[in-house]
Amino acid sequence: MIEKRQFYIDGTWVEPIEPNDLTVINPATEQPVAVISLGTAADVDKAVAAAQAAFDTWSQTSVEERAALLERVIAIYERRSGEMDEAIRLEMGAPIDFAREQQTPAGTGHLQATLEALRNHRFERPSPRGGSLLRHEPIGVCGLITPWNWPINQIAAKVAPALAAGCTMVLKPSEIAPLSALLFAEMLDEAGCPAGVFNLVNGDGPGVGAAMSSHPGIDMMSFTGSTRAGISVTQNAAETVKRVALELGGKSANLVFADADLETALRFSLGSCFSNTGQSCDAPTRLLVEQSVYEDAVALAGTIAAETRVGDPARPGDHVGPVISDLQYEKIQGHIERGIADGARLVAGGPGKPDGFETGYFVKPTVFADVTNEMSIARNEIFGPVLVMIPFETEDEAIAMANDTPYGLAAYLQTGDPERAKRVSRKLRAGSVYVNGASPDWDVPFGGYKQSGNGREYGEFGLEDFLELKAITG
Template identity: 55%
Template sequence: MPSPFTDAFHAIHDRFFIDGAWVLPARAGTRDLVSASDETRLTTISMGSEVDVDRAVAAAGKALPGWSGRPLAERIGLLERLLAIYTERYEELARTISLEMGAPIDLARNAQARTGLTHLKSFIDLLGRFDFAEEIGTEAAPETVLHEPIGICGIITPWNWPMNQMMAKVVPALGVGCTVVMKPSEMAPLSAMLVAEMIREAGFPAGVFNLVNGDGVGVGEPICRHEDVAMISFTGSTGAGVAVSRTAAATVKRVVLELGGKSPNIIFADTDLEAVVRTGAAACFRNSGQSCNAPTRMLVERGAYDAAVGIAAEEARRTAVDLPEKPGDHIGPLVSRAQYDRVQALIETGIAEGARLVAGGTGKPPGFERGHFARATVFADVESTMAIAQEEIFGPVLAIQPFDTEEDAVRIANDTRYGLNAQVQSADRARALRVARRLDCGMVQINGAKRGPMAPFGGYKHSGNGRESGIWGLREFLEIKAVSG
């Protein structure tokens, strides 16, 4: 794929965006970004330190009074300007995402970059209708609840859906009057840097948005423990989320976590089996399986189980694997060598534990000697005690289990430490709703329903706390003040 980087953008890859300008890091330290598809170097970024975080937080603190005091209409106006620039540079952004994380270009255009645009539009609309001062008292005893910006927000985003997570956090934070210090994933930081440049171009005041590249130890931890940072919004693995919570606890700041998932897709025999199994398997493999809410566990009613296994295996075999720059419906490489090795190890574990491999398996697809390409893989006869039924693999691997009764389906679905998303497929809508109410998860999709941009995104148990999107995502960045009298 031709590089999407303009000379001007490429020139800032070694810099951080602090106090309205692209600045050099305080200390030497770099990381090469490597192509997921051919393992060649794409570019080199600087890796930040606590000194860079301190500079960014200081800039955010200096900007906070003026920014939070601006009329809401002015903040919305700047977000609308950002929306226009985002739209103008949409193709550049999509190609950057495809290049940095290996997403197929059509997926990058139609989903990855699109989610950022959707969040921008949705929050702009919501901000214009949000009541920042609610009257809850009576005429005799007036009381008002004020919703005020919480302050400086530390935002840490992942590599798998970089624009979705960045815009779901940054837009509401800026919109309500907070200032931001952001650390994107060091594996896919370029799209975030491109949006930082868009923010500069839109004319946001210096210090309102700041970006420091680096890893968790060098940049993430200093953000989390900084006394002046009022809240942390983090998306990533459950293990990293636990570390974020521990580090942030000493300064009693708010922590919002969107973590891992092992989402069940419950399929009853009364549904259109061919359609729902193919759709479910394809959703598992989408983005090369690198989505926290992917339906990676398919639970099928016993009478339809054998047929479902055959359909899922066929869908895996027909799932094309190709280079990210190629147009069309296919999956690309995994993001890194480490991720590829993890997926391969868990496929091997599934085989060793006795699950029946019906499609895919270890190794790369034919024709791919370089790059982090994995095969779309399906296991049948999986048991809940197996690692592939419990661990978030984050690769194109589907685990299928049978169930006998509605009670059985709910028990198996809830038998995991995660609780992010679930799907229920049944012609009996009353049954589907009944099952949905009993699932320990933050989101349920019935019969293929799509999630709307205003629906809250988040989970139960080890899938995190707090919510993104809609009014719930806006409130995460607001403090509550009760005024009586």
């Protein structure tokens, strides 16, 4: 059992003001792997006070000083990457090869992209007509709340630009997947991050998250998580009129036209949907297929889903692991049952656990066909390995159906016609559009339209989220 009850405040590991133990469960074994303590508003007050005290000095550091810190963090992160792989495997059940090849490298990617953005950013420039100086300055003390599904990805995507901007911060990682965050705090400490610049308080949303978002000493909240929780953060932050940046849920459409290479498109589509056991906010979970190739696509999807292996995260190989918790497992089962009840055709998977996995929160990779865009499984974010397939007749119908959602985080498009790719991608109401299996880069903006959030992360765009703009005239 790993004991990690302390918080990182003002450059040192400290005991919680009121101990409140929480057991961290390995979702593959359903067994305890660690114990942390949940913080309170009093712990938040202590962390905010440390961040406020450190801000005057850190905000005045040079670009070179901040870049040097990021360089040291990158070197330590790469040296200790094996520890990060293991932490992510234990806390969220990510298969060890997936953790090593996808989850952990995301941290390096964000740190390096932020370092590049910092070195290239113009913190001062003349106004367009001259006569004034435009100056970017750090916004202040930042509250960072990160999720469990891509833990170090979202931590690095917030901490790195906050550091680069000259902000100080308080981080609340997910309480059910806190090990990667605690390890990252060790790395920042080893890198010589000045006391009070980075602080970490474990806790849940009602106890620590709400205290952060409503705290008068916090100047900005950056939150990644569910739309429901994002609304709560925004409401709590309204009293102090602080900036709020949100990256929330999604129900991303994936348009497959008849002129695409069907097998390539389907293998990409199912692989992307089932990757990370479906626990990605931008996963392409609504597969819209042109009617003339729809039945062929359904048959292919059934075959590919049946080939998708579920496996023990501790074992090497290309397989999907469990979902994060018993609560998530039950929610996903409810969605699957609802899809069946609503008349969708079950092509693969279905209720219950895969054969041989009585222990652990494992879900069958599931495909539904003959779904309508009005069904619950097409409207709601399931956050598990569940794909819904919907036919369309025309390009305009596909675009309208793709945009008929409260979300707008990402969209996907598979076509053999470059002109159609340009035309359709411009009409899709989403923050990111991926054409023919393209992958995002760490310096491309990430964020959503509508109820998928506001603001943009990654690279220079993430850096700008943590900066205020001042005009000096005269």
